[in-house]
Amino acid sequence: VNLCSLTSTLPVIPYQKLTDLHYLSAGGFGTVFKAQHSDWRTTVAIKCLKLDSPVGERERNCLLKEAEVLHKARFNYIIQIFGVCNEPEFFCIITEYLSNGSLDQLLHEKSLYPVLAWSLRLRVLYEIALGVNFLHNMTPPLLHHDLKTQNILLDGEIHVKIADFGLSKWRQLSISKCSGSKPPEMGGTVIYMPPEEYEPSKSRRADVKHDMYSYAIIMWEVLSRQIPFEDATNPMQIMFSVLRGTRPDTGLDSLPMDIPNRETLINIMTHGWTANPDERPSFLKCVIELEPMLRSFDEIDILEAVLEVKKSKLMRR
Numbered sequence: 001v002n003l004c005s006l007t008s009t010l011p012v013i014p015y016q017k018l019t020d021l022h023y024l025s026a027g028g029f030g031t032v033f034k035a036q037h038s039d040w041r042t043t044v045a046i047k048c049l050k051l052d053s054p055v056g057e058r059e060r061n062c063l064l065k066e067a068e069v070l071h072k073a074r075f076n077y078i079i080q081i082f083g084v085c086n087e088p089e090f091f092c093i094i095t096e097y098l099s100n101g102s103l104d105q106l107l108h109e110k111s112l113y114p115v116l117a118w119s120l121r122l123r124v125l126y127e128i129a130l131g132v133n134f135l136h137n138m139t140p141p142l143l144h145h146d147l148k149t150q151n152i153l154l155d156g157e158i159h160v161k162i163a164d165f166g167l168s169k170w171r172q173l174s175i176s177k178c179s180g181s182k183p184p185e186m187g188g189t190v191i192y193m194p195p196e197e198y199e200p201s202k203s204r205r206a207d208v209k210h211d212m213y214s215y216a217i218i219m220w221e222v223l224s225r226q227i228p229f230e231d232a233t234n235p236m237q238i239m240f241s242v243l244r245g246t247r248p249d250t251g252l253d254s255l256p257m258d259i260p261n262r263e264t265l266i267n268i269m270t271h272g273w274t275a276n277p278d279e280r281p282s283f284l285k286c287v288i289e290l291e292p293m294l295r296s297f298d299e300i301d302i303l304e305a306v307l308e309v310k311k312s313k314l315m316r317r
């Protein structure tokens, strides 16, 4: 990565400006903190190389590559990078802080969020598709390859920001030279991984259709508020049954009748998670199918749904 080309257009933030660090999460070679920027007077998230382990040139380059990727992939529904901090003893990228956490939390913390209106759930699905469609429209296409509800972050108004914590040593950025995907048993979840990826050595050609499989599983999870393949006891069991054609249940127990446009949504889902990657729709086709559904909702409906989430969160703090 050419450091000067990157930092010529991306702010370089001195370490001293980052205060009130609070630990958020950690993985193989990265650690994420919440922090304040003392001049910008805003909360930021910083993703740093592990402070204790010797900062390897390879890890440093991965984080630089990530900064470059985020800088190029600026869009409404992609997490925004603010700058990098590149000092000998401290190296990190600085991004916006998403106050409403991950979609995973919104969907499954039912005591905190008892009600999630359909209109808001559809807006979330629509914005994820818009974000991934943007990545796939880049030249060359930027493939995410680790879409999951933990990587979908939500801002103050429950708008989607696609992220990639990618903190584990094995999972590195899908598009840069630190390529290679996470072997499923390495603590990563297999539920969003398409069957053709179970053995990475085999046909990698279907790459562009990887994200659509993950998205179809996320659709089911958003509409059902259930964990996909929840009854499986281990990842291998999920992989074997998926290879035999098992998919999440699209019956009324998981996907109730009152879902608006239920049939069309199930149609997108089942085409999205089909075994043959070529039969999966593009994100462009998916966005175009979702557009009329979003137009059918009053903006007020969605704003009331956002308020409902924020109020219930406040009451149960």
Ligand SMILES: CNC(=O)c1cc(Oc2ccc(NC(=O)Nc3ccc(SCC(=O)O)c(F)c3)c(F)c2)ccn1
Pocket (backbone or CB within 6 Å): 024, 032, 045, 046, 047, 066, 069, 070, 073, 078, 079, 093, 094, 095, 096, 097, 098, 099, 100, 101, 102, 135, 142, 143, 144, 145, 146, 153, 162, 163, 164, 165, 173, 174, 175
């Ligand atoms: C309660 N709030 C929080 O806890 C919180 C934590 C937080 O931490 C981070 C999370 C992720 C990243 N980094 C990141 O998302 N990078 C990235 C890289 C590539 C692609 S696209 C191609 C591909 O995936 O390879 C992409 F979409 C994204 C980061 F720097 C910080 C940020 C905001 N809020």
